[in-house]
Structure formats: C-alpha cells, structure tokens
Amino acid sequence: MTLKPRLESFELKVLRSLNIRMNLKINEQSNYMYLKKGYDGERLFDKWLETLTNAHLILNDLLLEYNGTVFQIDTLLFYSDKIYHFEVKNYEGDFYIEADRWYALTGKEIKNPLLQLKRTESLLRQLLVKKRFNHTIESYLIFVNPKFHLYQAPLNLPIVFPTQLTRFMEKLKNKHSKLKDSHKKLAKELLSIHKDETPYNRLPEYQYDELEKGLICPLCHSMYTTFKPILVCNSCGEKERYPTAVLRAIEELQTLFPDKKITTSLIYDWCKIIKSKSTIRKTLKKKFKLVGYSKASYFVNHE
Numbered sequence: 641m642t643l644k645p646r647l648e649s650f651e652l653k654v655l656r657s658l659n660i661r662m663n664l665k666i667n668e669q670s671n672y673m674y675l676k677k678g679y680d681g682e683r684l685f686d687k688w689l690e691t692l693t694n695a696h697l698i699l700n701d702l703l704l705e706y707n708g709t710v711f712q713i714d715t716l717l718f719y720s721d722k723i724y725h726f727e728v729k730n731y732e733g734d735f736y737i738e739a740d741r742w743y744a745l746t747g748k749e750i751k752n753p754l755l756q757l758k759r760t761e762s763l764l765r766q767l768l769v770k771k772r773f774n775h776t777i778e779s780y781l782i783f784v785n786p787k788f789h790l791y792q793a794p795l796n797l798p799i800v801f802p803t804q805l806t807r808f809m810e811k812l813k814n815k816h817s818k819l820k821d822s823h824k825k826l827a828k829e830l831l832s833i834h835k836d837e838t839p840y841n842r843l844p845e846y847q848y849d850e851l852e853k854g855l856i857c858p859l860c861h862s863m864y865t866t867f868k869p870i871l872v873c874n875s876c877g878e879k880e881r882y883p884t885a886v887l888r889a890i891e892e893l894q895t896l897f898p899d900k901k902i903t904t905s906l907i908y909d910w911c912k913i914i915k916s917k918s919t920i921r922k923t924l925k926k927k928f929k930l931v932g933y934s935k936a937s938y939f940v941n942h943e
C-alpha cells in the first residue's frame with residue numbers, strides 16, 4: 641500500500657509551464673530537463689513497485705531533517721523484516737568507476753551516487769534511533785534506464801542495474817511479510833515530520849504579461865491552435881473536450897500565480913483561443929464558487 645504517492649514538485653510544475661510559455665535561459669532549461677528526467681525515472685520505478693501484492697507500505701519523496709541537515713528520500717518500502725531505502729537514478733549512457741570515483745565515458749567526473757546513498761542512509765538511521773525505532777534498513781541505488789551502463793563496477797555494490805530489475809522485483813514479491821503496528825507507527829511518524837517544500841528552489845523570475853497565453857496539449861505540450869468543443873492537437877493528434885483543458889490551464893495559472901483572483905476576464909485572456917466569455921463563465925461555474933457581485937465577482941475553489 642502506498643501511504644505517500646509521488647507528486648510532481650512545485651519547481652518541476654512551474655518550470656514545465658514556463659518552458660512552454662516563455663524562453664528559459666539555457667541553465668534554467670537544463671535544470672528543468674534534469675528535474676523532469678529524475679521524476680520520470682522515479683515514476684518508472686513506482687510502476688515496478690505497484691506490482692507488489694504482499695504486505696508492505698510505501699512512502700515516496702520524503703524530505704526529512706536530522707540535526708539541522710535536510711535530506712531527501714526517493715522511496716522507502718516497509719516489509720516486516722526490514723525497510724528498503726531506494727535512491728532512483730535515471731542516468732543514460734556509459735559510465736565507469738575508478739578508485740571509488742565515478743566518471744562519464746568522456747572522462748568527466750560525476751558525483752558518486754553511492755556516497756549520497758550512504759549519507760542518506762546514515763541520517764535516516766540516526767533519525768530512527770532518535771525516535772526509538774530499531775528497524776533494519778537496506779539501501780539500494782536503482783538504475784531504471786535501459787540505456788545506462790556502468791563499466792568496472794565491483795560485484796558487491798548495493799546497486800540494481802536495469803537488467804537486474806526483474807529479478808530484484810521477483811525477490812521482493814516472494815517475501816513473506818506481515819507488517820506490525822510498529823511499522824505503521826513509524827510510517828505515520830515519518831509522514832508527520834516530512835517537510836513540504838525544499839528549502840531552496842531555483843525558479844526564474846516571471847510576470848503574467850510576459851507569458852504566452854493559450855491552452856496546452858497534455859501529451860506533447862504544444863499549444864492548441866483553434867477552438868472547437870473537442871480540441872485537437874496539431875502536433876500529436878491528441879483530442880480532449882475543452883472544459884478539461886480549461887480546468888488544467890486554471891490549475892496551472894493557480895500554481896504560477898497563487899495570489900491572482902480567478903475572474904472570467906482573466907481566464908478568457910489566459911486561455912486565449914476561446915472567443916466567448918460566456919463559454920468561460922459556464923465552465924468556471926461548474927467547478928468553482930462565484931463570490932462577490934457583478935464586476936467585483938470572482939471564483940474560488942469549493943471548500
């Protein structure tokens with residue numbers, strides 16, 4: 641059972657939206673690609689874990705703190721005998737290890753992900769001891785991308801390579817597990833001390849006026865060019881009914897500008913291709929509650 645599902649981070653949501661609606665600088669764009677790739681890799685691994693049917697608990701994306709150090713955990717999988725801690729990597733291409741250092745095949749050194757794994761495990765263990773839980777933790781680096789290869793990897797590393805994932809999952813599936821109250825208690829405890837936002841983010845500055853307006857295809861992220869009750873994407877052929885696209889656009893607007901009041905005029909401007917304000921108003925009325933009167937009225941989420 642997944643107690644804490646994985647959601648896109650605020651930073652990833654905003655960067656995706658800005659990448660479509662304005663020109664990002666090269667470093668902002670590569671930060672977006674980096675976050676997106678990481679998230680896609682984690683989702684891929686989630687899909688593997690969703691096939692588990694024995695008694696387990698899953699907590700995704702935890703941001704915890706021990707002694708002033710904030711650390712992030714991709715996945716914790718609770719079984720009765722131990723807790724698995726997974727750090728998921730979506731690396732692509734050829735890499736090699738030499739004297740405990742990791743390099744891309746070009747010779748460029750990269751951060752040793754095993755050090756990060758050990759550091760996180762150590763912080764997690766200390767945190768559990770402090771909370772008086774003494775469960776065994778077993779940590780693994782999970783490489784999910786089939787286009788990844790690591791040369792000269794010693795045999796005893798806590799790594800699961802893409803070609804080993806099927807067998808690793810078989811091992812997990814065959815476990816006899818009966819969760820105890822202490823596991824549920826620990827999972828709840830970790831959820832209660834989970835911190836919501838990363839203490840830093842590297843978002844670019846943006847203003848409403850400089851963003852391109854319009855409705856976005858959910859599959860390929862192109863803008864829809866013409867309005868019809870059933871919108872059709874010119875790039876990928878995706879079709880959807882317009883209210884779905886409008887509501888998604890509103891959600892995006894609320895993420896980008898949480899302080900803006902949702903009015904018919906604002907959404908009319910934001911969606912751009914819908915030329916009728918009454919169509920916008922009708923869609924808004926179905927989903928939101930109207931407050932205030934005439935020109936000063938705006939829409940709020942239902943409680």
Ligand SMILES: [Zn+2]
Pocket residue numbers: 857858859860861862873874875876877878
């Ligand atoms: Zn499309």
